[in-house]
Amino acid sequence: QVRLRESGGGLVQPGGSLELSCQASIRTFSQYGLGWFRQYPGKDREFVAGTNYNGGKSSYADSVKGRFFISRDNAENTVHLRMNDLKPDDTAVYYCAGSTVGAIMPGDRISEYDYWGQGTQVTVSS
DSSP, rough: OOOOEEEOEEEEEOOOOOOEEEEOTTTTTSSSEEEEEEETTTTTEEEEEEEOSSSEEEEEEETTTTEEEEEETHHHHHHHHEEEEEEEOOOEEEEEEEEEETTSEEEEEEEGOOOOOEEEEEOOOO
């Protein structure tokens, strides 16, 4: 059974930084594309960042480009999201997700992801 577990969420002031991590229990972790999504209350999940099977290709939502950085460690079965210069609009529940079809090129559609974590709350507030 595939499991994804996020950690690292919390409360941070505007302009601050936070790093989310996701630990995966996938035997063939390096064969998956990985992504981070976020969800605002009452809204659909939206794509934040994605990376391909070896971390050689990444993509980002326009709203986070230059501020957020996705990375993965295939030896540790983890994917990280480094978030800098956080804004109140970044307040959301963040989810990591695994994709088989996105192994070569990370996708930005929810339908491309097969496995999801439980989510971790990020709150940006003074």
